[in-house]
Amino acid sequence: MSKIIYDAIVVGGGATGTAVFRDLALRGFKVGLIERGDLGSGCTGNSHGNLVGGLRYVVKDPSVARECASENRILREIAPHLISGQDNYWLGRDDNYIRKALAAAKELDVVAELLNLEEVYREIPELALGFQVAVRSADINIDTTGMCRACLNQGLEKLSKNHFGLKGYYPNDTIATLDRREGGEFVVRTQRNWAFSTRTIVNATGAWANSVLELLNSGINLKYNQGTILVQESLSQRGLQLLEKPGDGQAYIVHNGKAWLGTTSTSISHPSEARPEDDAGEVLRGLLGKLLPGVEVRRTEKMFTGVRPLYDGSTEFGDGREVSRDFQIVEMPSGVYTVVGGKMTTARLMAEKTVDSIAQRLGNTEPCITDKVKLPEVK
Ligand SMILES: Cc1cc2nc3c(=O)[nH]c(=O)nc-3n(C[C@H](O)[C@H](O)[C@H](O)COP(=O)(O)OP(=O)(O)OC[C@H]3O[C@@H](n4cnc5c(N)ncnc54)[C@H](O)[C@@H]3O)c2cc1C
Incomplete structure (x- = not known):
């Protein structure tokens, strides 16, 4: 041949x-x-579909935050037709973390524009009470x-x-x-x-x-980490995220009236084993209930799972x-x-x-x- x-x-x-x-x-x-x-x-097709702006990583991983912020700007320029929805709002309660994150964002040129909290509560009345700060980021939807x-x-x-x-x-x-x-x-x-x-x-x-x-x-020495996303009818037109130390269940991404709640983070031994964890629904509704209490009683329409390959640098x-x-x-x-x-x-x-x-x-x-x-x- x-x-x-x-x-x-x-x-x-x-x-x-x-x-x-x-x-x-x-x-x-x-x-x-x-x-x-x-x-x-x-x-890719099982991700959150969020063109990351970098705010999530400003404290934990500044170089990743900078890379995301820069790529976010580039993709907005070269692919505006693939981007939709509205810039996400981030809501925070922990003064100490908020202070650190906003200072780091400024230093790294990551978008984090302070908003009037009262106006944000008026725009999204379903938000949980008690937030100290609301910030607009460059996170927005992208058609993956x-x-x-x-x-x-x-x-x-x-x-x-x-x-x-x-x-x-x-x-x-x-x-x-x-x-x-x-x-x-x-x-x-x-x-x-x-x-x-x-x-x-x-x-x-x-x-x-x-x-x-x-x-x-x-x-190469790979480990596998799965993340599950839960889909339900949305309570907000705008994507919302928790402004706190990075962890599970902090993003509420809104695609065409559906909210994608995510994610979990579970070790698995091979990508072929990926499937939503038995308690994924309960966990994600619980964590994102801190942002929008209404998510806890909404019906789950579907769940899906993506696998992150984690490489420790050795072969x-x-x-x-x-x-x-x-x-x-x-x-x-x-x-x-x-x-x-x-x-x-x-x-x-x-x-x-x-x-x-x-x-x-x-x-x-x-x-x-x-x-x-x-x-x-x-x-
Ligand atoms: C739950 C979750 C949510 C995420 N959300 C976001 C987000 O909102 N924003 C963001 O920026 N990042 C997000 N990520 C990270 C992002 O999804 C990944 O970094 C990215 O999609 C990886 O793309 P990839 O092309 O490297 O891998 P993949 O998308 O997995 O592509 C690998 C491709 O290879 C093909 N393939 C495999 N084996 C073979 C073979 N032997 N022959 C031919 N083809 C093969 C597969 O079919 C697949 O299409 C998320 C990750 C997870 C797990």
Whole structure:
């Protein structure tokens, strides 16, 4: 069987994989993307759909807060059509934490605009009593699968201009075998019988990262943490969050009249085990009842669960190269880039860092332009 030659093969069509695909294609690379299901069907499509503004992390993790704030600004510029709803309000009771958070937000250039509390109570009469402060943040809704589709479509359009005839996207398929040959070539065969030759693999399979690395007798030390989101009829038109030390059940995100309450945080031993915890409904209603007491008696319409891959920086097979804080890019073995962690909000940045490394290795000097080029409309 003849092999199609690509500069890079990306595995996984979530926020990360599609952002990497877009960046590689915009820099002129021949790139292919394999997704085993639908775009965004992993953690991306099971997330809160919140374009994070950074306020949650200002005290605990300032560098992540800064990254989120910056990416939030970029996505508002390049993808306004994927953003909807209203900027979230944050409500706080703990004077000490509020003081620290507002000072840190100012220092880090994270949006945290003090509001008139009386006006906020008038706008949202269902709010619990006793809040000391209300703040407007830059957190707002984003269409997560729309973002994946827009990145893919833009990458495909560029690919067809630069490398006419290359298919580029292989949906409902997965890697069946992955062989490493002399001279840094990888041969990829898919379950649908495509065969590719490439010098670069980007493993953007999120919590399933080790299932790809195992094909090369490799692996990284991942732990898995699941988060459950509960959906019910909303009590507010606006997304609301608790301004307190980061923990479970602090976000009430409103999508088209439905409130998404989340999240839990539970260790599991494998992503295939992910399912709502038996007590998730009770826990989330209890925690978010502190924000809006009415949630405790609303009917649960559905619950869903996403899995966060947690990587401690070590590998089972020697030293990988690790970059950054909240997300990690591990090159191991040489030419295979595993990208884990981070947020859907920071996927563009994660892609930029990954593609910078790949470009340097392959001798491509095209600069990253994904922060400037507008994403296309998606149907
Ligand atoms: C409950 C919860 C809520 C969250 N809310 C937010 C939020 O509001 N805002 C935010 O910014 N971040 C949020 N996050 C974090 C965010 O969802 C993730 O950081 C992000 O979605 C990860 O994207 P990804 O592309 O790396 O992984 P995924 O979205 O999991 O994508 C991996 C893809 O790889 C595919 N795949 C797996 N194995 C293979 C294979 N062998 N072959 C081919 N394809 C394969 C999967 O089908 C999947 O599509 C949340 C996380 C959780 C758990």
